[in-house]
Amino acid sequence: MERSTSGARRVGAASGTLRDRLAAAQTEIGHLRAEVGGLRDATPAHSTQMAALLDVVAELAPATAAADVCHIAGAAVKGLVPEATVVTSYLDVAAGRFCLADVLGAERYLTVVERLIGRDPLSLGCTALEAPAHLVALYTDGRLHAIPGGLGELARGLLPGPAARGIEKVLGVGPVHVVGLAWEGRYYGGITLLLPPDADLLDRIDTIEAIARQASIALQRSFSMQAHLESEARLQASADRLRAALEATVAAMGAVMLTRDPYTDAHQRRMTALSVATARKMGLSGHDVDAVRLAGGIHDIGKVGIPAEILSRPGPLSDAEYELVKEHPQVGHDILSSIDFDWPLADIVLQHHERLDGSGYPKGLRSDEVLPAAQVLAVADVVEAMTSHRPYRPALGMEAALAEVQSGRGVRYAPAAVDACVSAVRDDGFTLPD
Numbered sequence: 350m351e352r353s354t355s356g357a358r359r360v361g362a363a364s365g366t367l368r369d370r371l372a373a374a375q376t377e378i379g380h381l382r383a384e385v386g387g388l389r390d391a392t393p394a395h396s397t398q399m400a401a402l403l404d405v406v407a408e409l410a411p412a413t414a415a416a417d418v419c420h421i422a423g424a425a426v427k428g429l430v431p432e433a434t435v436v437t438s439y440l441d442v443a444a445g446r447f448c449l450a451d452v453l454g455a456e457r458y459l460t461v462v463e464r465l466i467g468r469d470p471l472s473l474g475c476t477a478l479e480a481p482a483h484l485v486a487l488y489t490d491g492r493l494h495a496i497p498g499g500l501g502e503l504a505r506g507l508l509p510g511p512a513a514r515g516i517e518k519v520l521g522v523g524p525v526h527v528v529g530l531a532w533e534g535r536y537y538g539g540i541t542l543l544l545p546p547d548a549d550l551l552d553r554i555d556t557i558e559a560i561a562r563q564a565s566i567a568l569q570r571s572f573s574m575q576a577h578l579e580s581e582a583r584l585q586a587s588a589d590r591l592r593a594a595l596e597a598t599v600a601a602m603g604a605v606m607l608t609r610d611p612y613t614d615a616h617q618r619r620m621t622a623l624s625v626a627t628a629r630k631m632g633l634s635g636h637d638v639d640a641v642r643l644a645g646g647i648h649d650i651g652k653v654g655i656p657a658e659i660l661s662r663p664g665p666l667s668d669a670e671y672e673l674v675k676e677h678p679q680v681g682h683d684i685l686s687s688i689d690f691d692w693p694l695a696d697i698v699l700q701h702h703e704r705l706d707g708s709g710y711p712k713g714l715r716s717d718e719v720l721p722a723a724q725v726l727a728v729a730d731v732v733e734a735m736t737s738h739r740p741y742r743p744a745l746g747m748e749a750a751l752a753e754v755q756s757g758r759g760v761r762y763a764p765a766a767v768d769a770c771v772s773a774v775r776d777d778g779f780t781l782p783d
């Protein structure tokens with residue numbers, strides 16, 4: 350009940366996010382329409398810009414990594430402003446730093462730059478706190494800004510002044526422009542244009558800003574997706590740990606029988622192996638096979654309440670002793686019922702001596718009142734018990750055991766469980782472990 354409720358909550362939250370994204374996408378389509386409309390009746394140069402913008406939209410659609418978004422947007426801006434050196438940067442969430450993605454148009458100078466600054470220029474980066482505050486403000490409004498102090502001002506805090514001036518000289522840099530890749534006031538990266546002294550961007554500003562806006566949307570999507578995947582992975586790891594802890598608890602409970610009653614311990618292990626083979630043969634789901642495996646390992650845990658001399662006594666039990674033995678499914682249920690397993694282990698254990706015709710115990714349940722996992726355990730329990738030596742009788746053999754469950758097929762035992770058990774032994778060669 351609790352799981353389905355939390356599942357419904359999560360679906361609701363996801364729908365809310367999708368609605369937000371849909372609304373954002375519709376707003377963006379409105380922007381694009383306006384931009385395309387403005388460009389349509391303009392010069393051939395504007396038509397080229399419109400084509401570039403549409404290309405970048407198509408290329409960004411499948412991009413999921415922040416660096417890929419920067420490669421696509423940077424290349425588009427470089428195509429639009431071939432005379433510029435185009436530098437793209439993005440926020441590396443895992444490292445908590447802004448990183449350079451590309452320096453387009455200065456490739457042949459990168460080694461010179463590396464010599465000037467003493468490190469690979471692409472390894473430059475800074476945290477949000479290290480970035481100069483007056484520049485961060487410029488990066489969040491989606492507009493293309495000229496940096497009055499040029500590269501020296503842009504790189505302040507990242508590069509020593511002489512290195513920045515050296516780079517300006519080597520690259521012949523004049524005006525420097527930046528446009529942030531930002532969404533709702535949050536800065537995810539940026540595109541920087543280092544221009545020759547006589548460059549004029551006026552007729553391309555709108556398109557550059559439109560490309561930046563598309564890249565911002567793609568980056569925001571990339572970070573949301575990454576955050577979602579990381580949160581899913583954390584949830585899964587936590588669920589795996591919980592499941593492992595529960596399985597260890599079950600194993601520890603099963604092992605209790607080893608010290609007290611070696612017959613019951615061996616019976617539980619062998620019967621579990623046959624139960625799992627039967628459940629798999631029946632085509633039960635992995636979750637149900639796990640239920641059979643875990644319940645099998647502790648199905649007789651309730652025998653801790655029976656004096657050891659009764660369990661290991663040669664010869665038949667008195668009526669009073671037999672009544673005591675018949676309490677073990679209920680005792681086992683009571684031991685397990687307070688633990689919140691992923692499977693109804695307490696009920697499966699409670700029902701493992703029930704029979705379809707109501708002749709079992711402790712409740713005398715009938716047919717579909719008995720859980721499928723308990724129906725499997727019931728068949729494997731009888732087969733294993735008959736093939737094993739007991740203090741009061743020798744082992745009766747596998748054939749006699751299979752004949753017993755087949756004779757009760759559809760009467761005491763579930764037909765599917767009997768058929769699967771017999772087939773696992775006869776067709777697949779299953780043998781009980783030692």
Ligand SMILES: [Fe+2]
Pocket residue numbers: 648649677701702730
């Ligand atoms: Fe039992």
